[in-house]
Amino acid sequence: MKKIFITFILSIPLLNGQxxxxxxxxxxxxxxxxxxxxxxxSIPGASFLSNIGLDPNKFDDPxxxxxxxxxxHVTGRWRIGGYAGMGGSxxxxxxxxxIFIDGNGNDSLDANETSKMYTDELxxxxxxxxxxxxxxxxxxxxxxxxQDLELSSGALLGLGRVGMALExxxxxxxWKQIFSNVYGTQSNDTLFYGVSANEYENPDIRPxxxxxxxxxxxxxxxxxxxYVAVKWQFLxxxxxxxxxxxxxxxxxxxxxxxxxxxxxxxSPSSALSGVTFRTMLYIGL
Numbered sequence: 001m002k003k004i005f006i007t008f009i010l011s012i013p014l015l016n017g018q019x020x021x022x023x024x025x026x027x028x029x030x031x032x033x034x035x036x037x038x039x040x041x042s043i044p045g046a047s048f049l050s051n052i053g054l055d056p057n058k059f060d061d062p063x064x065x066x067x068x069x070x071x072x073h074v075t076g077r078w079r080i081g082g083y084a085g086m087g088g089s090x091x092x093x094x095x096x097x098x099i100f101i102d103g104n105g106n107d108s109l110d111a112n113e114t115s116k117m118y119t120d121e122l123x124x125x126x127x128x129x130x131x132x133x134x135x136x137x138x139x140x141x142x143x144x145x146x147q148d149l150e151l152s153s154g155a156l157l158g159l160g161r162v163g164m165a166l167e168x169x170x171x172x173x174x175w176k177q178i179f180s181n182v183y184g185t186q187s188n189d190t191l192f193y194g195v196s197a198n199e200y201e202n203p204d205i206r207p208x209x210x211x212x213x214x215x216x217x218x219x220x221x222x223x224x225x226x227y228v229a230v231k232w233q234f235l236x237x238x239x240x241x242x243x244x245x246x247x248x249x250x251x252x253x254x255x256x257x258x259x260x261x262x263x264x265x266x267s268p269s270s271a272l273s274g275v276t277f278r279t280m281l282y283i284g285l
Contacts, residue, residue, distance in 0.1 A: 029072030029079070030239060032282030036065040036085055036134075038247055043130055044270035045164045045217065052166070053095050054128050060089035062277075065132055069280050071140070081138040083156055088131035094123050127167045132272075134160040134223060148233040156225040160249055162272060163218035170212060182207040217264065219256045223249040225276060233284065241280040248273050 039062040046056035067085020074080050100115035102108075109115055140154025183205065184193040195203045227245025234240065249272035256267035 028284060029070065029081070030241075030280075030282035030284045031070040032068070032280050034067050034069035034083065034085070034241075034278055034280035034282075036067060036083075036087075037062040037277045038065060038132070038274050039063075039276075040247075040272060040274040042271065043164075044162060044251065044272070046130075049091070049128055052126055052128075052168070053093050054091050054126060055093075056091065058091040059130060062274075063087055063089055063130070063132055065134065067134070069138075069278070069282075071138065077142045079138075079140050079142055079152070079154070081140070082136065083138060083158075084135045086131065086133040088129060090127060090129040092125065092127035094125050097123055122170060125167075125169045127169075129165045129167075131163045131165070131218075132160065133162075134158065136160075136223060136225070140229070148239075150231050152229045152231065154227060154229070156223070156227070156245075158223055159220060160223045160272070161218060161220050162251065162270075163216060165214065165216040167215075168213045184208075216259050217256050217267075218260060219251040219267075219270070221249045221251045221272065223247065223272070227276070227278075229278075237284045239282050239284060241278075241282060243276075243278040243280070245276045245278075246274070247276050 043056065043059055046059065049056045065085040065087035067083055067087075069081065069083045071079050071081030097118035098109065098115055099118050100109045100113050103113055104110065134156075136156035136158025138154055138156050140152045142150055142152045144150045181191065184191050186192075193203070193205060225245050225247045227243045229241055229243040231241040232239055251270040251272070253269040254263065254265050254267055256264045256270075258264055
């Protein structure tokens with residue numbers, strides 16, 4: 001079905017002889033706000049979120065990408081343009097906490113271990129945020145239908161970036177704590193790090209307890225999105241454009257990075273594929 005859809009879009013320019021409106025009817029261009037709604041087949045990393053108590057089915061579907069789009073005539077019935085946008089969705093939870101005495105150190109509650117429900121007000125919060133960014137150039141072929149109505153087919157080609165941020169926070173963060181040193185006490189250019197007598201000769205410098213942990217994995221990818229569009233110019237300088245397409249992007253295996261720095265060598269290949277729908281209220285130039 002996907003191959004049939006893409007083949008149909010790319011074959012539309014072959015219908016050139018069926019339309020006879022003069023070229024000047026679709027000269028010029030336009031620019032405007034253009035939200036994109038993308039129904040991804042899958043969200044990278046979502047299947048692992050249940051490990052930290054999150055339900056990946058609660059992500060928005062489709063994902064809304066807020067962006068801007070522009071187009072301009074170049075020659076004959078051909079147009080070029082561009083699109084840039086960003087969007088995302090998040091899920092979160094505040095789990096119930098059970099305290100137990102871990103007698104054998106296996107991090108799981110066994111039948112003979114003492115336990116109780118945590119009843120204070122400092123339950124941890126867990127949140128995952130998925131982000132999708134896209135910047136692309138477009139090329140399309142225009143076929144006038146009526147004086148102010150036209151059909152076009154084309155494609156977006158460009159680069160995107162996708163990310164998943166995982167935040168695990170104990171209670172509500174406090175501004176002063178965010179800027180505290182997790183290793184010890186800082187005085188001018190010296191960090192004072194306290195250790196026990198046994199560790200004094202060979203200290204192992206590690207961070208102390210922190211109120212929260214933030215991990216962010218992200219990757220760049222090449223994106224291709226063929227589409228068909230209908231444009232209606234209902235006023236002299238104002239019009240509406242609607243596009244339907246299919247997004248195709250792939251993050252290569254091993255190209256994901258942790259916190260934008262450390263490459264995750266065993267990260268899997270991830271597909272960013274799905275049907276897209278764009279609307280654009282534009283100002284004609």
